[in-house]
Amino acid sequence: xxxxxxxxxxxxxxYRHMNAKGRRTFWIDGILNNMLYIIMAVFVIYTASVRPAFxxxxxxxxxxxxxxxxxxxxxxxxxxxxxxxxxLSAGRVAGLTAAVSAVLLQEADFANKMFxxxxxxxxxxxxxxxxxxxxIGAFVGFVNGFFVAKFSLHPFIVxxxxxxxxxxxxxxxxxxxxxxxxxxxxxxxxYKEVVGGELFRLGNVAVPRYVLYAVIIVALMWxxxxxxxxxxxxxxxxxxxDAARVSGVNVFWTTIMVHTLAxxxxxxxxxxxxxxxGSVAASTGLNAECDAIAACVIGGVSFVGGTGSIGGIILxxxxxxxxxxxxxxxxxxxxxxxIIKGAIILCxxxxxxxxxxxxx
Numbered sequence: 001x002x003x004x005x006x007x008x009x010x011x012x013x014x015y016r017h018m019n020a021k022g023r024r025t026f027w028i029d030g031i032l033n034n035m036l037y038i039i040m041a042v043f044v045i046y047t048a049s050v051r052p053a054f055x056x057x058x059x060x061x062x063x064x065x066x067x068x069x070x071x072x073x074x075x076x077x078x079x080x081x082x083x084x085x086x087x088l089s090a091g092r093v094a095g096l097t098a099a100v101s102a103v104l105l106q107e108a109d110f111a112n113k114m115f116x117x118x119x120x121x122x123x124x125x126x127x128x129x130x131x132x133x134x135x136i137g138a139f140v141g142f143v144n145g146f147f148v149a150k151f152s153l154h155p156f157i158v159x160x161x162x163x164x165x166x167x168x169x170x171x172x173x174x175x176x177x178x179x180x181x182x183x184x185x186x187x188x189x190x191y192k193e194v195v196g197g198e199l200f201r202l203g204n205v206a207v208p209r210y211v212l213y214a215v216i217i218v219a220l221m222w223x224x225x226x227x228x229x230x231x232x233x234x235x236x237x238x239x240x241x242d243a244a245r246v247s248g249v250n251v252f253w254t255t256i257m258v259h260t261l262a263x264x265x266x267x268x269x270x271x272x273x274x275x276x277x278g279s280v281a282a283s284t285g286l287n288a289e290c291d292a293i294a295a296c297v298i299g300g301v302s303f304v305g306g307t308g309s310i311g312g313i314i315l316x317x318x319x320x321x322x323x324x325x326x327x328x329x330x331x332x333x334x335x336x337x338x339i340i341k342g343a344i345i346l347c348x349x350x351x352x353x354x355x356x357x358x359x360x
Contacts, residue, residue: 061203137264269288
């Protein structure tokens with residue numbers, strides 16, 4: 001005859017065992033899912049103990065300056081990743097638009113000025129030049145989106161193609177008018193002042209004006225992603241294309257507009273990069289998309305689609321720039337940075353896929 005008391009005790013013991021196992025799994029999952037942030041925190045503490053200058057106001061000013069420069073590109077690529085895609089053309093588009101900006105906004109009396117028939121640099125000409133380069137970026141993004149949406153091509157293939165086309169265009173552009181591939185310099189003082197002029201100071205370091213512009217762009221992108229039907233359609237499309245189509249989402253135009261908006265961000269990033277680097281070479285923008293992709297994945301924008309936030313992308317850019325600033329202060333050579341960057345992308349994608357499989 002079965003003992004009911006023994007059965008109750010056994011059931012309670014099994015429940016306690018499962019509950020304890022569940023708690024252990026919860027903590028393990030929490031640690032693994034946030035492993036990159038944990039490693040970063042340990043790394044920051046170590047860097048601060050070895051290099052106290054890492055925690056100074058000047059170091060923080062340098063950090064937010066870098067974040068403001070790299071953030072627009074990450075915001076653009078973030079939308080492409082939400083659609084389960086990516087964009088390999090981003091860095092080259094930024095390089096092309098940086099070159100166009102530099103040519104349009106060279107000093108009138110610069111000895112090696114590429115074209116002498118442009119008007120003197122004034123406020124309206126700077127604004128028009130920025131409009132030109134963001135249109136160039138938006139056009140490349142439109143082409144990317146069109147081929148992805150119209151022919152159902154994978155964004156990797158499409159953007160790889162436009163990356164090569166854009167790079168060829170850059171090389172052709174740098175050979176115009178006897179320039180023979182030389183870096184474009186001699187940027188006008190007005191251009192430098194409007195984009196990179198002092199906004200305020202932190203310690204002894206000046207924070208440039210494009211930090212303020214980055215804040216405005218973040219606010220606009222947050223509104224687009226969260227408060228417009230376009231943003232809702234983008235996330236719906238990234239979550240489930242068939243369901244989004246049945247729900248009335250225009251898949252064709254939503255895909256095109258996401259890539260066009262991304263291209264617009266690359267164009268603006270190139271406009272800023274001209275001032276930030278002081279001169280523009282054919283290599284400007286090389287592999288910049290890798291930083292943007294890594295920042296997005298670190299910030300929680302998932303390659304499985306339909307997941308991501310503006311706040312997460314900002315956090316991802318901050319994390320990545322903190323790591324690179326710290327590595328520079330620790331004396332790590334530039335070649336090692338590529339190894340570390342690749343490892344970060346690989347680990348971030350692996351952790352992202354792990355979270356997806358756990359949920360599934």
